[in-house]
Structure formats: C-alpha cells, structure tokens
Amino acid sequence: MIPIAKPYLTEDEAQAAYDTILTGWITQGPKVQEFEEKFAAYTGAKYAVAVSNCTTALHLSMIVSGIKEGDEVICPSMSYIATANAIKYVGATPVFAEVQRNTYNLDPVDCQKRITAKTKAILVVHQMGMPADVDAFKSLCDLYNLKLIEDAACAVGSAYKGKKIGSHSELVCFSFHPRKVISTGDGGMITTNREDYYERLKLLRQHGMSVNDRVRHEAKKIIFEDHVEVGYNYRMTDIQAAIGIKQLEKLDWLVAERRRITSIYNNAFKHLDFIQLPIEREGYFSNYQSYAVYLKKACMVDRNTIMQKLLDNSIASSS
Ligand SMILES: Cc1ncc(COP(=O)(O)O)c(C=O)c1O
Numbered sequence: 001m002i003p004i005a006k007p008y009l010t011e012d013e014a015q016a017a018y019d020t021i022l023t024g025w026i027t028q029g030p031k032v033q034e035f036e037e038k039f040a041a042y043t044g045a046k047y048a049v050a051v052s053n054c055t056t057a058l059h060l061s062m063i064v065s066g067i068k069e070g071d072e073v074i075c076p077s078m079s080y081i082a083t084a085n086a087i088k089y090v091g092a093t094p095v096f097a098e099v100q101r102n103t104y105n106l107d108p109v110d111c112q113k114r115i116t117a118k119t120k121a122i123l124v125v126h127q128m129g130m131p132a133d134v135d136a137f138k139s140l141c142d143l144y145n146l147k148l149i150e151d152a153a154c155a156v157g158s159a160y161k162g163k164k165i166g167s168h169s170e171l172v173c174f175s176f177h178p179r180k181v182i183s184t185g186d187g188g189m190i191t192t193n194r195e196d197y198y199e200r201l202k203l204l205r206q207h208g209m210s211v212n213d214r215v216r217h218e219a220k221k222i223i224f225e226d227h228v229e230v231g232y233n234y235r236m237t238d239i240q241a242a243i244g245i246k247q248l249e250k251l252d253w254l255v256a257e258r259r260r261i262t263s264i265y266n267n268a269f270k271h272l273d274f275i276q277l278p279i280e281r282e283g284y285f286s287n288y289q290s291y292a293v294y295l296k297k298a299c300m301v302d303r304n305t306i307m308q309k310l311l312d313n314s315i316a317s318s319s
Helices: 011-023 030-043 054-064 081-089 108-113 134-144 195-204 213-218 238-269 303-312
Strands: 047-051 072-076 093-097 119-125 147-151 171-175 188-192
Touching (some): 011 238, 030 238, 047 054, 047 195, 054 171, 054 188, 054 195, 072 081, 093 108
Parallel strands (some): 072 119
C-alpha cells in the first residue's frame, strides 16, 4: 500500500524524544525555545512561536491581527477546513474567493473584487506547498489597509522570489501534522518579524500568563504570575520540539527528494493531454507537499473513478 503520506522519522527523532523524556522537562521548555530559534533562522524570520498545531497558529494570528465579530476575511474557496474555521473562531466571516486554475492558489483579481468596507484581512494559502503570489496580496493589503496572514500549513521549505516562506509577511502559520513535509506528530509554528506580535503570541499560547513555567521553575525567589488576558493552552511540548529539531535538519534534503520524485512523475505523465501537471512558475519554489493533477474536460473518466482505480491498485489519493 502506498499511503497518502508517510512522515520520514528515523532513530534520530526517536532518540531525541527519548533523551528529552529523561530530562524530566517534557512540556514547553528549552527544546521548544531551541526549535523556535532554529526555525526562525531557517525561514529568515526574526521570530518564531511554536504552538500545538497550525489551526491554533491561525487562531492566534487572527487575534493578534485584531480580527473580530462582524469583520470579513477573504480566503480561498479551496483549502482545508481549518483555514475558514480560524476566521470563524473570532466571530468573523470567511469570504471565499476563487483560486487560479494553474496553481490552485488564491486569485488576486477575484480577491480584490470581494473587498468590502468590512474586510479586515486576507488569509492566503500556499496550496499543497506551491507558494502563492505574496507580493500581489501585500500590494492589495497596502492599498486597502488590510492585514495579511499566510496559511503556510503545507509550505515549510518552499520559497518565493528567492526567500523562504515564513520571511515575507507579518504572520505566517505552519503545520507539522504527519501529512506535511516535516512532522512532530502534531504541531505548528508562527513566524513574524514584529516584536509586539511575538510577545503577544507567546502570552496567548500559554493562558495569557505573564511569567512562563520555565522562568518560574528556574527562579530563586518566589514569583506570582498574572493572567493579563484570556489566553489558551496552545503549547507545543518539548518532546515534539526535540523531534522537530531533528526534522528541520533534514528539511532541505526532504524537499530535494520530493522535487526529484516530482520530476519523475512529470516525465511519466507529460504525454497525457487530458491532465494538467503541476505548474511551478519562475520565482516560485514548491516543496511538493502533494503532487496534484488537474483533470481537463477532455478526460474520459471522472475524478472518483480514477481515485478508486488508484486505491484498487493500493495507491491512496485525496481530492
Ligand atoms: C491549508 C491548511 N491549513 C491549515 C491546516 C491545519 O493544520 P493542523 O492540522 O496542523 O492544525 C491544514 C492541515 O492539513 C492545511 O492543509
């Protein structure tokens, strides 16, 4: 059976988890901090904040962006449900815009048509690892005074105009679910270049506590924390972070492998005129989290028949 995805985990990750467990510090602590620093350095962002998954990363990004009830946020009509749910969590309304046929990413032209007086943000998704045109959305956000949030759940290791995804805008959210290129079981990360966002995100992910567990634990004098606003328990554990550090070391190699396999598929399918192969334009660098094909009108069988045929041949696929 060829599964839809299989995380690449080895003895390295198992050893890192084992070693962390034996330190006795297993929730958010030094390993999370190390993972954050290494992730920020990898993406080229100033700061990174680790959280429990990408859905919680998106939720916190909505909060720090000031999105609230009555606001509208434009997002792609084709994405995973968590994209729209994050908008609903803060009481705002997801406004769905079309995606482009060639990249499956949000269409800036259709997006602009859907901007109203209530629009507060654009939530752009890097679909299946293929970067969206971040500059086009930045320009729109500048023009209409909107916030830009990137749902980069699938895009760790991808790059846009020569810079890694994670470095281009104020809030970029990643996932480390096993379907992604690197995994910590579950897990997420937010990168930002804004110090105020960085501080608030750290507060919000840990119950709004003014002093974190580690500082309290290491203090030589008693400390009492305040809970300065309504926060959440969206922490990543040190066990997950230890695995994440090892995964990050392999990320560029994993992406290279995926790209090598993609070119094998591209070569094998290039003569089939009824499917459109993935399109990677100049300046766009995909991690190929998924290999997606578009069935053209000329295709004589429908999608579900093809998916069933693949499954009959022990190959999982997803729509
Ligand atoms: C585009 C997109 N956004 C958000 C998520 C949610 O990520 P997580 O499972 O880490 O919460 C996913 C997960 O598949 C996704 O594909």
